[in-house]
Amino acid sequence: MSLLSSMELFVAVANAKGFRRAAETLDMPNSTLSRRISELEKEIGVRLFHRSTRKVELTETGQAYFRRCESIVREARLAHESLQELAEHPTGTLRVSMPVDLAISYLAPSLKAFSAQYPQIDFEMDLTPRRVDLVADGFDCAIRIGTPPPTPSTLIARQVGLLPRHLFASPEYLRGAPPLEHPNDLVNHQCIIPFPVGGRAQWTLSSHKKTVTVDVGGRYATNNIGMCRKLASLGLGVAISAGPEAAGELERDHLQRVLPEWDFAPVPVYAIIESRLIPSRVRLFIDFVQASLRGYSAPL
Template identity: 50%
Template sequence: MKLLNDMALFVEVVKAKGFRHAAEAVGIPNSTVSRRISALEKAIGLRLLHRTTRRIELTEAGQIYFERCKRIVDEAKLAHEQLGELLAQPSGVLRASLPVDFANIYLAPLIAEFARLYPGISFDLDLTPRVVDLVAEPFDVAIRMGHPPSSNLIARQLANLACRLYASPRYLEQFGEPSHPCDLAKHECIGFRSGKANVWLLHKGDEALEITVGGRFQLNSVGLIRRLASLDQGIAVLPAEIVAEDVAHGRLQRILPDWEGPATPVYAMTETRLLPAKTQRFIEFLRERLSGHAFA
């Protein structure tokens, strides 16, 4: 890279017909230009310029070297411009693994917006519940909810989703609304089948409680938990983004508003830090759109 920069400086000196004008053009001191050209001559073992007190002239070797340098520098500039255009409008197939419920309920409109912004990108999206192998399978990125397991993969946190307590108005009318987390023990609580599904960790500021709950439903689908809660089957702890539409239409309402469950982090997982433009833009887009959901 240093050699290419010195070649570009040599071309600038020849075009400007002197060190001073070249220095003004590139914004570095005149003495630095002179020193770098001298170092270039020493490095390649050729005298490139005849220097006088009033002007410079190319030597025969300098003329040949100038023509070659100009071609190389022009090609480098063109490649840089083409790369910039490629990064501005990336293309190709984006292969992504997404959480089923989060993708259907929340990510779908964001993906549609991203598709409108980048018409050159097409999509191959995997929404199966299995955890894909980013090393062995041809996926560019996997979006995951929850803390990622320890691995050699690169995890970029996109958001931390606040989890709150919800129930349907009809359920609350029938069974009453709890006024304190301890009251949850008397209610149907729809548990997420992970770890201790019958123990809910709730916090209010610095105060934290472990509440043992019970209920007929334990499952591993956020979407189905949301649906069952809206069908009057009990109380659920869910990310606010997942239930926003149900709350807006009155199918669910927040209860115990001072209390929250543990926040759910959202990560973009990749095999490497060196990402193609399509993947980089997708991750940046999701991070920007989810930026209002504060990190822990």
């Protein structure tokens, strides 16, 4: 990169037929430009310019070098400009793995606007919680809920969201259930467990500076948040949920929030990529995910 930069400076001096005019065009000190050209001559072992107090001329060797350098610098500029244009108008297929609940509830509603802004990007979305090998499976990135497992040094996890979690139940369930005024009362309730742990779990809730951990159980356990919410809306127990789908159920009176003074710790959302050098379509999508989740960070 340093040699290419020096070649660009050499071409500028040759075209300007002088150091002072070239330095003005390049917006750099004349002394710095002269020093860089001297370093280039020393590196390649030949004199490129005849210098005098009246004028600067290319040597015979300098003329031959100029013809080669001019085309190289021109091609480099064209390559740079084409990459900039590609970054501004990204193309290609974006392959991303992400959980179905996150994709449907949080991202799908605003995906249309992203697609309209970048019409040359196509999408392949694998909606699954399974761990994928970004390289072997050919994914550009993976979006995951919860703290990601330790990743190889070749992978980078970037936090793109922090989602609140609350407790919900249907009015039908609450009418026939024991009182629910404190987290400790959950031991007397059917709790819909959001992870397949045999129908038992520990839930930790906080209110201001108080924290309570309670053992809960129930007949239903699932690794799908949407299923937890659906079972709760059918009157089958108390569930953890958040986001736009829960808000919709609240509006339709299918669910109501319980223990509103108590919350779970927010759950982080991460984008996992192979390296920091990623195509513009991937970078733009990760920025889109972060912007989409930002609107759900406030309590319902």
